[in-house]
Amino acid sequence: MQSFSQAVKIGEQTHYTSTWHGLKSVYQNGGIAGLFRGVDAAILRTGAGSAAQLPIYNFCKHELLDNGWMKEGLSLHLVSSLFAGFGVGFVMNPWDVILTRVYNQHGNLYSGPIDCMIKTVKTEGLGALYKGFFAQLLRVGPHTVFTLTFMEQTMKMMHAIETKFLP
Incomplete structure (x- = not known):
């Protein structure tokens, strides 16, 4: 769902009066399947990003430590x-492009996310999968930095508490 604006036409705007009205309308038009339209693309996008985040972080952290380029710390x-x-x-952007196209398609242009990816690459080339990459970095980058840095600092505090109170 997105906000309606008479001044700016963005994508295919909806005229739902509330969340419940939107859910009811989608259900009436597409049934249960309508409520889950595009979920396969969302799973691929989120799965790819989640599968990449911690392994890349751990690899970089250990390379920097093991080669003596940095010491443990903030x-x-x-x-x-x-x-x-x-x-x-980098890993999530292609799936984000596909997700957006599957969500915004008019009719049945794509049968699913893989079909969308194949058609996109055939007609626009591989670079089409990285449209909006800079915007993606502006969104995902700070989130990843804050999440992983807070995780490390929390683990450090928990370790200090454990060593102080547990034998």
């Missing part, structure tokens, strides 16, 4: 998470 976590954020954006 700066190591920030740098490693920056690399992870870039990796997440």
Whole structure:
């Protein structure tokens, strides 16, 4: 769902008066399947990003440590998470493009996310899968940096508490 605007025509605008009205309308037009339209593309997108985030972070962190380029600490976590954020954006962006196209298709242009990817690459080339990559980095990068840095700092605090109170 998106906000309606008479001034700006963005995509295919909806005229739902509330969340419940939107859900009811989608259900009436497409049944249960309508409520889950595009979920396969969303699973691929989220799965790809999640599958890349921690492995890239851990790889970068250990490479920086093992080669003596950085020492354990906040700066190591920030740098490693920056690399992870870039990796997440790189892996997730093609699926984000596909997700957007599947969600916004008029009629049945694509039978699913894989069909959409094949048709997109055939007609526009591989570069089409990286449309909006910079915007993706601006969104995913800070999220990844904050998430992984806070994770490390939380683990550090928990370790300090454990060593203080547990034998």
